[in-house]
Amino acid sequence: MNIHKRFVVQFFFQLTIVFILFFFLVLSFWGIIGFTIMNEEPSHDLSKAESYYFEDKITVKKNKAIFDDDLKQDAKKQEGWFLVITEKGKVIGSFRTPKQLPAQFSESELAALTLQPRSLSTEYTFWELKKSGQKPMLLVFGKENIPFILLNKVKPDVDWKEQQLALSPAALQLIKEENGWVRLVSSNGKIIDHFGEEKKTGKYSKKELLSLAKDEQNSTAAYHDDETKLTIITGIDDSILSSSLEDGVTNAAKNSFLIIIALLFLFLLLGTFWYARKFGVPLLTMMKWIQNLGSGIYEQPVDLQQQPLLQNKKGKLKRKYRLYKDLIATLTVLTETLRHNESQQRKMAKTREEWISGLSHDLKTPLSSISGFAQMMESDTYSWTEAEKKEFAGIIAEKSSYMMELLEDLTLTYRLSNQALPISKEKVDMNEFIRRTIIHFVNDPANSEKEFTFQPYEGSVFASVDPKWFQRIIDNLIGNAVKFNPAGTAITVSTSLIEQHLIVIKIEDDGIGMDNETVNKLFQRYYRGTNTSESGSGTGLGMAITKQLVEVHGGSINVKSTLKEGTVFRILLPTEGHSGDTLYKTPRKI
Known part of the structure; x- marks a missing residue:
């Protein structure tokens, strides 16, 4: 689920919760009013x-x-x-x-x-x-029963013949005390005489007379005189009671409304703080993270205890940040990329400095030789013979060739150190590849005093290599075995498999061997012969370049050597397949 869908789901559930809370608040409001009415009404009646x-x-x-x-x-x-x-x-x-x-x-x-x-x-x-x-x-x-008591008190005071109320002082006092009223009504519903707070005048309809007894605002009693056909109606005005009840309900409604307003305000405050924590804190944290990236700090934000802000103790993303996990994942990748780029830049700067330092150091000796011989040839003090001039020119050419080789090796190791060397891998039959390389060495007259043996794997074995640079690896290893060993040295190259997944290439000789210090430092730059006066010393970068090239091909190289017994180089490479077809049944001397 992407961040857009997560926001939709979050807001849907949050608005649903708000709606439910509001619904319950409204129910509570009406519940309080109903409860108040239920309790107020009995307190009055x-x-x-x-x-x-x-x-x-x-x-x-x-x-x-x-x-x-x-x-x-x-x-x-x-x-x-x-x-x-x-x-x-x-x-x-x-x-x-x-x-x-x-x-x-x-x-x-x-x-x-x-x-x-x-x-x-x-x-x-x-x-x-x-x-x-x-x-x-x-x-x-x-x-x-106040209306009935009023009726019994008023009934003796009625002048039926004159059709009027002749109320005694005691009856009038009682009516006033009880907030009552009395009416004298004719047979056709006309109000002939009345007394009390209720100001009803005119005439009663049959419907009004029937509803009078059911009216909750009035408690009534009546007496009918059969002789005069007149009726006395007494009652109590409950409007004051009703007004008191309405006041109680109104006050309760006001109080309920104030309580709900207070609850809504409290809910608004809590909601504001919750939203600020839910959405604001993660955004501020990520803004701080981006600011750190802009300032060159390629790390996630941490708290005062230097603990990650985004993860809990178990290393999982904290709940409040999970909504932004896509953005956090992107920032994490960006942070790692920037950190890697910074590391690469530092490494390149260091390698560049080493390259320049090594270049100036390694070119100084051959340049001094070239400059010295050139000055000697230019000098008028001596008269050089043609043989001597030819000798000087040969030395200058040798030193120039050495300088070119050194520059190429320095450039190559610089590119390898910065992963800038283009590699074009192909599926190569290693038996055939190494066989041709050994034939090249055998055909060189300079190597006639060495004995070469090839022991191939019994079948085709393939590896994914760049032919150009892998040729450089094999040439360096066999060339060193030729260069640094005396005449009569036997050099054996073999290929084999380990568990059908790894190719093993061995280059071994029975020459002079190396001591432990030389073996331990063999793959370091400039370890062997930077003095150009020593014949065949090389640039001192060959074995370092060989190891780098093997690692570029996804392999590894190691060396074992014993003085006066010989040296064994072992290369391991991942295989790209093999077959059981037998190409070479027995070791071949080439």
Whole structure:
């Protein structure tokens, strides 16, 4: 998954979480309002509460009901009372109950209590309480039926014949105290006379009379006089109660809204810090990384304890950086490339300095010889014979040839050190390749005093080599065996396989051999003969170049030697295939 898709997935899940949180906040808002209404309404009128409201506020211990203090306060404020009765009619709890109520109810008494009409001075509300581990109980809440009390107080004061209210001072006082009202209504619904806060005037329709009893804003009672066909309606104005309830709900809504705003603000702050950590910190870290690269510091950023910022203790990418793992992988490759390039530049600079130093050192001796002989030939003090001039010219040509060879070797080793040598590999039959090389040495009259033997692998064996540069390797090794050993030395070249994967090429002789110091330093530059006065000493770079060329071909070379016994060079190369066809059954002397 690329970085674009990971960002899409990340933002999708994050926005989904935000939506879910917002949804739950809205639910919480309405839940708080609903809970407030559920708790506010009973505090103003307990008769409208549900049974579960009381189940949390009434506990039974040792067969005795205990009322919550808040429940007692609400009952006292509403001038009501409570009674808790078991299935057998026993009263196990009461609060502010009238004295005339019994402590034990019979079935008939319970029926009379629960089935009595509303037109009594006391209004009853009943709930069945079901508490876990206990038998169901009956909760009774009673309070004065104020509209019925007002009706009984007003009824004697009505002048039925005059069709008017002639209320006594006591009735007027009671109506005012209870926030009540009274109306005298004719047979056709017309309001003839009225008193109280409720300013209803005009005429009642049948629909209004039917809905009056169901109106939660009003508690009413009525009496009809059959003789005059007039009706008295009394009631209590519950608008104040409703207004108080609405105020409570409004305050709860405001508080809920403020809480949600505070939660949203807190969520915004936490979200801001989270996003800054999730997206900002990794970006700042990578910016620091890029700045380090620009400053030449080719390493990943580290903390104060010099520990990597991007990895944990197990070496794995930390969670907050995984979103950018493609970018981090690219920066890692860039860092490694720049570090490698810097290393190569330093290596090239060092090699260049060594090349210049070696060149100036190695050219000084032959140039001194050439300059000396040229000055001698130019001098008028002496008269040189033709033979002497010819000798001087030969020495100058020899030194010039040596200088050319030295320059070529220095250039070659410089290119090898900087991986700048072009290699064009081919699949070559090594038996045939080495056989032709040995024939070349055998045909050289200068090597007539040496004995050459070739021991090829019994079959064709192939390797991937550059013919030009691999020829240089074999020529150097055989040439050194010829050059540094006396007449009569036997030189043996052989090829073989190791586990069918590696070609082994051996060049061995039974000549003068080398001591341990020479063997240990043989592949170092300039170890052998930089003094051009020594015949056949070479440039001192041949064996160093040979080792470099073998390594360029993916192989290795080692040497073993013993003084007065001889030397063995062993080259290992990866094979490119072989066959069992026998080309050379026995060792061949060439």
